Structures are given as structure tokens and as C-alpha cells.
Amino acid sequence: MEPKTLFDKLWDNHVVSSIESGPDVLYIDQHFIHEVTSPQAFEGLRQRGIRVFRPGKTVATADHNIPTRDQHLTIKDELSRNQVEKLNDNCREFGIDYFGLNHPKNGIVHVIGPELGYTMPGMTIVCGDSHTSTHGAFGNIAFGIGTSEVEMVLATQCILQAKPKKMKILVNGKLQEGVTSKDIILYIISQVSSGGATGYFVEYCGQAIEALSMEGRMTICNMSIEMGARGGLIAPDLITFEYLNSIPSLAGRNDFKTLLLRWRNLKSDEGAHFDRELILNAGNIKPMITFGTNPGMGMGIDESIPDADNSPEGAASFTKSLNYMGFNPGEKILGHPIDYVFLGSCTNGRIEDLRSFAYFVRGRKKAENVIALIVPGSKRVEQQAVDEGLDKILKDSGFEMRQPGCSSCLAMNEDKVPAGKYAVSTSNRNFEGRQGPGARTLLASPLTAAAAAVTGKITDPRDLLSN
């Protein structure tokens, strides 16, 4: 038999039927929804007069449009409140499990899926959110969809989708101290460019990837979309199985052993064909930071901003981008003062991220000029942070931990960065206005964010690790 990639195996396993010279009908094992991209889909069902086909395969959470303070009170903003209440009503009407505000299982959709055991190897997973690629860290096909497609899945548990091409990204070697999985993915995107993987589904592999925890792997897969890829996955291994085994709802299943046996076989065959391959060495990766307005515009933190001619962007877009950021070509940004720090999001809002931030700032103080938003990715992460005393460490250093949500990652709520201000952010997008109209976002790892938070300027975290 011809060797197959893991992606091919999973895809082929989920094809219900193929339309001649058209897309495949792909069966979806797990569907996640949230308040922002689902109301119009439910409305569509009502107009068609149909029910949700498999309500047990959809799970809902409120995350995008909620405050990160005083969650026990009613949401102040009327439109936001209405949207969250709509989700509640829709879930009740259509029989879908919903983890609303204050529910112990509430959190960012891509954080709760894995931690609650909904996300498993071998599945197909979709959600009306582009960072659904996060779940691929467990060895499954997970990708973001639009609202019409949310309606499709609610109505039929299937989606019409053309099969993407396959790309392999192999990261050999070992990371330097102070360099994290976030830096790996920012580095990859800077090499591939923000649209360079459009039409592809990525498999990440190699020693540096295998060495990562599940949290670290999720950070990598999460940002696959930022180079245009449909999604990214990592073959499951012992680290994956150990993580899954620590989730009571999974480990307690009587078929868990059978599942484990099946999951062990989930890998690409030797010699399987990829349409594109990229080989990188982890040892060359430095702490990364972005200087422009798309995630591909990143560089090593101690490097200089390139010239327009050397950028994969068109010159007009590149110049517009630097103008927006208030930077010049050739400039170094190390030491540049900053105003905000955001730790959180589905990219870096997990317990490991809070730990690395907290341990870094322990014994240090938040810089006076910095406003910091420390936002756990879920109720569970929040609870765990409290159990481990991270909230105290943060407090002693002058930081306040907020309540979970997407927060400043997309700034739909009040967690906005004001116009012209610089924010070092652990989220995934530095688009114009992403963190508020006129806000200037610099994407980086939790360690680099911590270094900026205590110095008030862009700082190489390696310089502070050594002393």
C-alpha cells in the first residue's frame, strides 16, 4: 500500500461521500460553538424549520464577548449581554451543553476543549473560529469555519470541504534557554510569511516538537492559521497519552485502553508524500517579536527591522504597516518603551504560560509605566493558578489576575489598548486595531512579555534569566 500521511488517513476516514470534481462531505466528530459566530447559524436552522442533527456532538462556551472582571454581575454592554443570552437560549432550545459565565467549565473554546477531554486524537473538529487549529496538537484534523458552515454542522454533522495540500515542517535540534514554543511558531511564520501556507494543512514534527509539552504543542498548532494554513497537527505520542490520561472524564471511560491502542497507530507512514517540506533547526531560534501588522512580520528580538525591499510584503503594505506601528526600517526595537502587556488568549493562556510568567516576575516588580492584563484561558486554569499560588506571586509583583476570556486578544470587551500605545502581547494577531482602534501590538512569548512587564521596555528575556 502506498504510504500515507497522518492527515490523509484521518481525512479519508471521515469522508462520507465525495462529490464528483467537487468537495468531500466530511463527517465532524466534535463541534464547538461560541456566542459571536453562532447566532446567525441558529437563526438559519429556524428559518429552515429544522433541529440540530446531533446535539451531543456540539459544546458551547461564552468567551469572545465577555468581561474579565465582575463576571458574577450582568454584562454591562447591552449588545454583548444580548449575544451571550442568545447563546444560552439557543443551546437550551436545541439541546446543546453550554458552559456560560461562571460555570466551572467556562473558558476560551480552544482551552476548554482539550482540558475537558472533548479533544481527542483521530477526530475531526471544527469551530467558528480560525484558531480551532489548536486542537491539532492531539493528532486530529481541526480547523476554523464560517457561520454558514456552523449551520451546516448543526444541521447535518457534516461539512463540504475540499481536501487541502500537505506540508511537513520538521524542527530539528534543541531550543536555547529562554526560547519557547511561541518563538518556534513565530519563527516559522516569519519564514513562511503570513499567507505562505494558504491551501495547506501542516504536520509539525522533529525533535524540538516532540520535546514540547501539550501546552507548547497547542501554541504551535494554534498559530498555523497565521501563515494561511488550514490547520496544523502533531502525531500523538506518550506525552499526548499522559495528558489524556490525566483527564478524569477520559481515563474513567471503560474503552480508554482500546482508544489508547488505536491512537498509538496515528502517525504518518515512512516515506509518505508531502506537497511541501520545510526543515528548520531549533538551535537557531531566538526569542521572537513582531514589528509589523501581520504575524509574519517577526524577527529575533535583538535584530533590526528589515527594509521594504527585503520583505515578503509588497512595499506599499510594508510601509503602511511600519507607519502604523511608528517604526522605521533598519531600526532595532530592543529597549523601546512599551505601555501594555497582555498574557492570555488561546495561544498562551494555559497554566504553563501563567507559570512561566509568574516565575519570571517573582521577586521583581511590575514597571510603573506598564498596564498588565493577566487573563487565564479558562476557569480551570484560573483555579489551578490559585491552587499553585501563582496569583499570590503575581500580586506580590504588582500584577492582578483577571477572570477568563478572550479579553484583549480581540478586544471585543473593554480590555482595549488605547490608540498609539504599544502592547507586548502573547496572543496571536497583531493586525491593525486588533487590540483596540489604533493599538500597536507586538507578539511575543510569555517570557518576553514578562521581561517587558518588569522593565517597561522591549527586553530580551535571556538577559534577565542569567542574573
Add this chain to the structure above:
Amino acid sequence: MPKQKFDILETTCVPLPLENIDTDQIIPARFLSATSREGFGENLFRDWRYNKEGQKNNDFVLNNAQYKGNILVAGKNFGCGSSREHAVWAIVDYGFQAVVSSFFADIFKNNSMNNRLLPVVVPEKFLKDMLELVTREPGTIVRIDLENQELKIPASGESVGFEINPYKKECLLKGLDDIDYLLNIKEMITGYEFRNTLKR
């Protein structure tokens, strides 16, 4: 639910010669709280169209009366970023029926076809020339013929073919809808489910 059919589009164009235009620019997050599909056009490219004080930014193409029409022409990697279908709703609500670029982000492309907004992919060189032409001569008519998969500029006689998935083309031409298609094969879906529970 049968929708409006797409056939031939003949109109002037609005040029937007920037690359990597993401859906946060097309419709910023703070306008996503609505729970219906209508009314997003008002805030299309909101932060480029209006300045901080809420006044129209005269440099922006949508505020320039010279440029009108139902085709938006934009730089490569159009629609990257967030999966928000609101971006497509905003473009459609504003009155565009097609977007021309040298490539589109995947989710955006799917979203646009699900809303009868035709994404037309043309070669990079053609796009560059086309952007220059329609910027220089705002009255330039462009004709998009879906049946024959051809984009033509009658004045210059230039034309270029474009790819579209045959199934999707059929849907657009006939006004068919993916959900209707899937609802019609529900038995097949249940069959798949049955086979897979057996396997498991």
C-alpha cells in the same frame, strides 16, 4: 433555500491595492455583537474609512466618489485572519458581488461562496496591471462571466480565465445551497455513523 443566482457581472471596480487585508480590517471586532446578518456594510473597513473622531477619511477609496461599482479589487492574501463571516456579510451588504485578488485566505473563500460573493483569482501580474488601470481610469468596466470562467476588460480587450470548483460554480449559477445538498443525503450520513460505531 434557493438563493439569488450568479451569472454575469459587468461593472466598474473599487481598487484597494494593499496586501494581506485581514478580516479585522474588513470588519473590526467591536462590530461583531450583532445577532443577525444585516447592516454590517455600514462598518465595512470602518477604521480605514473613518478617523478616530468619526469623520470620513478622504484618502480612503470608499470615500472617493470617483470609484464605485460592484467589484472590489485587492492585493494578495485577501481575507486572512479571523474566520468571521461577518467580513463577507459586510462586503455583500455594502454592495459588492465579487472580489478580485491573486489569492484569498481559505476560510474567507469558503465564506464568500456561501454568501454568493464570487472570489476571482487572477495571476499576480494581471492583478497588478488591473489595479493600475482601474485606479488610473475609474470608469473602466470589467466583465466577470462565471459560466465561462472569464474576467474581461472590454476597453482594452484583455481577458483572463479563472478557476472555480465545478460543484461550487454549479451552486452559484443555479442558486443552490450546501445545506440543502447535505440535508438531501442524510441517509448516507446516518449510514456513515452506523458503520463507524461498528468499527469502534
